[in-house]
Amino acid sequence: xxxxxxxxxxxxxxxxxxxxxxxxxxxxxxxxxxxxxxxxxxxxxxxxxxxxxxxxxxxxxxxxxxxxxxxxxxxxxxxxxxxxxxxxxxxxxxxxxxxxxxxxxxxxxxxxxxxxxxxxxxxxxxxxxxxxxxxxxxxxxxxxxxxxxxxxxxxxxxxxxxxxxxxxxxxxxxxxxxxxxxxxxxxxxxxxxxxxxxxxxxxxxxxxxxxxxxxxxxxxxxxxxxxxxxxxxxxxxxxxxxxxxxxxxxxxxx
Amino acid sequence: xxxxxxxxxxxxxxxxxxxxxxxxxxxxxxxxxxxxxxxxxxxxxxxxxxxxxxxxxxxxxxxxxxxxxxxxxxxxxxxxxxxxxxxxxxxxxxxxxxxxxxxxxxxxxxxxxxxxxxxxxxxxxxxxxxxxxxxxxxxxxxxxxxxxxxxxxxxxxxxxxxxxxxxxxxxxxxxxxxxxxxxxxxxxxxxxxxxxxxxxxxxxxxxxxxxxxxxxxxxxxxxxxxxxxxxxxxxxxxxx
Amino acid sequence: xxxxxxxxxxxxxxxxxxxxxxxxxxxxxxxxxxxxxxxxxxxxxxxxxxxxxxxxxxxxxxxxxxxxxxxxxxxxxxxxxxxxxxxxxxxxxxxxxxxxxxxxxxxxxxxxxxxxxxxxxxxxxxxxxxxxxxxxxxxxxxxxxxxxxxxxxxxxxxxxxxxxxxxxxxxxxxxxxxxxxxxxxxxxxxxxxxxxxxxxxxxxxxxxxxxxxxxxxxxxxxxxxxxxxxxxxxxxxxxxxxxxxx
Numbered sequence: 001x002x003x004x005x006x007x008x009x010x011x012x013x014x015x016x017x018x019x020x021x022x023x024x025x026x027x028x029x030x031x032x033x034x035x036x037x038x039x040x041x042x043x044x045x046x047x048x049x050x051x052x053x054x055x056x057x058x059x060x061x062x063x064x065x066x067x068x069x070x071x072x073x074x075x076x077x078x079x080x081x082x083x084x085x086x087x088x089x090x091x092x093x094x095x096x097x098x099x100x101x102x103x104x105x106x107x108x109x110x111x112x113x114x115x116x117x118x119x120x121x122x123x124x125x126x127x128x129x130x131x132x133x134x135x136x137x138x139x140x141x142x143x144x145x146x147x148x149x150x151x152x153x154x155x156x157x158x159x160x161x162x163x164x165x166x167x168x169x170x171x172x173x174x175x176x177x178x179x180x181x182x183x184x185x186x187x188x189x190x191x192x193x194x195x196x197x198x199x200x201x202x203x204x205x206x207x208x209x210x211x212x213x214x215x216x217x218x219x220x221x222x223x224x225x226x227x228x229x230x231x232x233x234x235x236x237x238x239x240x241x242x243x244x245x246x247x248x249x250x251x252x253x254x
Numbered sequence: 255x256x257x258x259x260x261x262x263x264x265x266x267x268x269x270x271x272x273x274x275x276x277x278x279x280x281x282x283x284x285x286x287x288x289x290x291x292x293x294x295x296x297x298x299x300x301x302x303x304x305x306x307x308x309x310x311x312x313x314x315x316x317x318x319x320x321x322x323x324x325x326x327x328x329x330x331x332x333x334x335x336x337x338x339x340x341x342x343x344x345x346x347x348x349x350x351x352x353x354x355x356x357x358x359x360x361x362x363x364x365x366x367x368x369x370x371x372x373x374x375x376x377x378x379x380x381x382x383x384x385x386x387x388x389x390x391x392x393x394x395x396x397x398x399x400x401x402x403x404x405x406x407x408x409x410x411x412x413x414x415x416x417x418x419x420x421x422x423x424x425x426x427x428x429x430x431x432x433x434x435x436x437x438x439x440x441x442x443x444x445x446x447x448x449x450x451x452x453x454x455x456x457x458x459x460x461x462x463x464x465x466x467x468x469x470x471x472x473x474x475x476x477x478x479x480x481x482x483x484x485x486x487x488x489x490x491x492x493x494x
Numbered sequence: 495x496x497x498x499x500x501x502x503x504x505x506x507x508x509x510x511x512x513x514x515x516x517x518x519x520x521x522x523x524x525x526x527x528x529x530x531x532x533x534x535x536x537x538x539x540x541x542x543x544x545x546x547x548x549x550x551x552x553x554x555x556x557x558x559x560x561x562x563x564x565x566x567x568x569x570x571x572x573x574x575x576x577x578x579x580x581x582x583x584x585x586x587x588x589x590x591x592x593x594x595x596x597x598x599x600x601x602x603x604x605x606x607x608x609x610x611x612x613x614x615x616x617x618x619x620x621x622x623x624x625x626x627x628x629x630x631x632x633x634x635x636x637x638x639x640x641x642x643x644x645x646x647x648x649x650x651x652x653x654x655x656x657x658x659x660x661x662x663x664x665x666x667x668x669x670x671x672x673x674x675x676x677x678x679x680x681x682x683x684x685x686x687x688x689x690x691x692x693x694x695x696x697x698x699x700x701x702x703x704x705x706x707x708x709x710x711x712x713x714x715x716x717x718x719x720x721x722x723x724x725x726x727x728x729x730x731x732x733x734x735x736x737x738x739x740x
Contacts, residue, residue, distance in 0.1 A: 091628030147719035326663035
């Protein structure tokens with residue numbers, strides 16, 4: 001099956017004695033927009049970070065575009081069998097962080113073209129042209145020569161989205177992209193994300209924005225204490241929550 | 255004479271230099287302590303001058319700390335060594351004594367260390383004073399403390415507590431600078447090692463022994479200042 | 495004060511400046527490379543490497559530089575036959591090489607801690623972002639970690655440069671006639687300690703002033719992200735403090 005973009009099977013991860021993921025599985029097809037919900041500590045961010053190996057899972061399997069990431073067991077736990085494979089796969093999976101994580105010593109445009117030029121080795125001019133087009137698309141082309149510290153949080157996050165798009169990723173991971181923003185800046189970021197979803201991009205979004213989960217994503221997954229409590233179509237899940245916990249969760253996040 | 259091994263040299267046997275080296279370590283410690291104390295007086299004065307708000311005093315304080323931190327310690331030692339005896343001889347001449355007068359090298363050394371050390375201590379004291387919270391001073395004023403009482407009961411204890419880590423570093427500078435006093439002939443640790451090296455032709459062993467003893471002094475100092483800091487910081491929650 | 499004498503003194507002492515700059519320049523540049531290695535060892539997470547670097551730093555920061563110089567220049571003379579055998583004697587026979595060697599080892603220990611601080615100050619999230627776009631370890635270090643760390647470490651390293659300029663004066667104790675060595679000789683000949691001191695001190699202060707200014711200029715040029723936004727345009731609304739980069 002070639003149209004499976006990401007497949008995660010039976011992921012386990014502990015930090016010390018604390019077991020954060022207790023066997024989580026997920027499958028995203030090309031064009032899926034999956035919202036991952038859950039209280040803090042439910043393991044949702046950890047799962048996302050295991051997909052691009054920012055956290056190395058203790059057990060389980062991650063497959064991106066049909067290629068399974070090789071892991072090997074050592075005395076100090078698991079580690080990637082082939083670092084270059086991980087680097088290559090990471091360049092196909094772009095991530096947008098809660099705290100933007102723009103490189104402070106580079107301008108916005110430099111941030112956007114850094115990976116295309118230095119990781120993907122694309123021609124410089126091409127990367128610059130595409131970078132400008134992406135900044136245009138997220139609405140901050142006028143800030144191209146500014147440094148991250150000159151921008152508002154919403155603008156920084158939109159720049160970070162442009163940086164992720166510049167890698168022409170197969171999958172985009174969003175790790176609570178609006179949680180660090182002042183409430184009045186959330187809308188501009190959500191609008192950009194919605195337009196990406198409408199383009200048919202494959203997105204996995206860890207979020208607390210119920211509106212986005214309900215209206216934009218085509219699937220919702222609710223994690224509780226490291227296991228998938230329930231998942232399914234957003235309309236059905238929100239209209240008629242099958243799990244009592246999920247019902248409580250959505251009523252407290254309105 | 256057969257060449258001595260390292261442990262015979264540093265040992266306390268008949269041909270061992272252990273006692274001499276230990277005594278010299280004491281001299282090192284003494285000259286560094288005296289220098290540090292001179293530095294504390296000068297440093298406190300310079301910090302007060304810089305913080306006084308008086309333009310002339312602040313300028314003098316700035317000049318002192320900038321200059322003394324910007325020129326080599328060795329140059330200052332030469333100034334005190336040659337300049338000091340020159341000044342004394344001239345004073346002697348005025349009083350009718352025609353011979354050469356010199357300061358004891360110990361005094362010269364302690365003064366030279368002190369003058370340099372004071373410049374660094376001034377910065378430490380100033381930084382510590384500036385980290386005092388305005389609220390505490392206002393509280394002192396509000397309970398009717400006089401300026402002097404407030405200074406003695408609130409400012410000094412607080413400044414000392416904040417200054418301890420910085421003073422620890424500056425003390426290490428004094429300790430290490432004291433090795434330079436060997437060039438004007440004070441028989442402290444390094445000079446004693448040179449003497450031993452010259453008379454046995456085994457310089458490596460002697461300088462190695464000196465290095466180990468300096469390391470012991472700096473290590474003990476580090477631990478002592480750490481202890482002092484922990485004591486002084488009781489009741490202060492650390493950030494982060 | 496005798497101005498004519500001070501003029502002559504200046505002309506004499508200024509001849510020591512090239513040697514001073516050579517000593518400081520050589521040891522600082524070799525020392526910086528060594529320091530970077532030590533700092534990387536400290537941060538490697540490999541016990542043996544960390545411990546080795548830590549011990550090195552402990553020893554070289556815990557003993558006076560002059561003792562280190564004597565240990566290398568006079569001390570190694572004790573092993574002259576062995577050094578001749580391995581063909582290293584030509585190096586340790588020369589006061590200049592020994593001085594550069596000692597200054598290099600010394601500054602490496604101090605600079606290593608400065609670099610370590612700089613490397614540790616790089617925000618974790620920015621490194622993670624580099625990982626997430628597939629940069630290799632080396633690329634991450636070269637393109638992200640190092641540039642940010644250099645900016646952070648620059649003020650402290652500027653201080654270290656000044657300390658090294660001052661430290662070159664100790665080379666005079668092993669016969670190298672740099673500024674302090676020449677000053678010492680002049681004082682001993684003329685007994686005019688104050689005048690010579692003033693001139694020599696002024697030379698050092700000038701050099702250190704120039705170093706300070708140079709560092710400030712470099713700092714300013716390397717920190718466009720801390721300056722005003724281009725076109726003098728203020729940001730619409732600053733990011734919340736916890737989310738702001740660096």
